[in-house]
Amino acid sequence: MSEKTSEKTAKPTPSPKSAAPSDKARAARRVVVAEDETLIRLDIIEILRGEGFDVVGEADNGEKAVELAEELRPDLVLMDVKMPIMDGITAAEKIVKARIAPVVLLTAFSQKELVERARDAGAMAYVVKPFTPNDLVPAIEIALSRHEEIRALEAEVTDLQEQFATRKLVERAKSLLMTKMGLSEPEAFRWIQKTSMDRRLSMREVAETIISQVS
Secondary structure, three states: OOHHHHHHHOOOOOOHHHHOOOHHHHOOOEEEEEOOOHHHHHHHHHHHHHOOOEEEEEEOOHHHHHHHHHHHOOOEEEEEOOOOOOOHHHHHHHHHHOOOOOEEEEEOOOOHHHHHHHHHHOOOEEEEOOOOHHHHHHHHHHHHHHHHHHHHHHHHOOOHHHHHHHHHHHHHHHHHHHHHHOOOHHHHHHHHHHHHHHHOOOHHHHHHHHHHHHO
């Protein structure tokens, strides 16, 4: 085995502290909030600003949410499912198809049909009302992380079948890092991504190494 090959397959040396960005690093995330009930919308905005997010736009219907997303290009769109003019799922589909931002949907209903519609529309997360900051904020972080993961894999792998296979391996590797190192899902992905860049390996190669050596 050559020295170069040995370096590529060497066991990663996890460093959770260096892999996870500080709260300040996440403070500039820009969000559009769409909710037709004013008091609920204001509560959501208060929660987000309290967590360091920058709420750059507000809407009370799905059509306005799409317009704001196209105009402002936020990092995330957070919106209710049941809204006038255009419902949240239809709006989410338009935003996702335009590749503007990840979408987190809010609803008072948790029926299987709605969940499936939300998933098919491309929503990254789904939060059922009533919710607390402890329900909402992790869902947002997971949505942002998954969106980042999809974009990173699309940039690295152009073939759709290869993207799917790579994503499955990355999911397994993330799960192992979360279990063995106590990382959150976003932290686990950022660790894989950083290791990939630092070692000049593909994310698939990093994931395969983690699976073979950590599992």
